[in-house]
Amino acid sequence: MTEITGVILAGGMARRMGGTDKGLIQLMDRPMIEYVIASLTSQVGTILINANRNHEQYSRYGYPVVADIIGDYSGPLAGISTALSYAKTELVLTAPCDGPWLPSDLTHRLLKHFISQNADVCVAHDGDQMQPVFALFHKRVQEDIQDYLNAGERKLQKWLTRVNLATADFSDHPEAFINVNTPQEQQRVEKLLRNQNAVQ
């Protein structure tokens, strides 16, 4: 796991959130990205934050903050490509900044299937569908992502059909992929976190 760079994707426009930078939105008085950092620190050797705004605020966590090297908000693939080009490790784990219940065994499970299937990419699967921003990527796919983006393509799910893809089952973690895209979801997630804290 020390050979893996974890990138937190915080580079979106957050249109559904009225444009407020999602990683910095408060959840129970903590910026949302802090939940992701707290979970990733024990799962990867080093962390990168991928953000296109508010670099000063993101840099206070002590990790490098990198802006997309391509496009003008071209979607998560631009962030993944950026992370793959900056990372000094062969493997890069991605997690979005808006998912506070990142599984504590995310890296472990993705890596297991990545290795056993000799994959280029391993994506988390929630039992119903793939969750492609929770994934492990080999650095060797960076050039192909770059070609794909340069051709004007944007869709991550469609790009995944170009590689040797493995999936890892997380259907036993129903909360793992809850993410906050709207103010309504922010309220709902805060409520869930409050209840969780009350139980603990």
Ligand SMILES: Nc1nc2c(ncn2[C@@H]2O[C@H](COP(=O)(O)OP(=O)(O)O)[C@@H](O)[C@H]2O)c(=O)[nH]1
């Ligand atoms: N680097 C980068 N990341 C992006 C961009 N657009 C979205 N993301 C990130 O990709 C992740 C998924 O985006 P989100 O809008 O939450 O989509 P959804 O939850 O799949 O509907 C989030 O972590 C975003 O910050 C972009 O243009 N550049």
Ligand SMILES: [Mg+2]
């Ligand atoms: Mg989201």
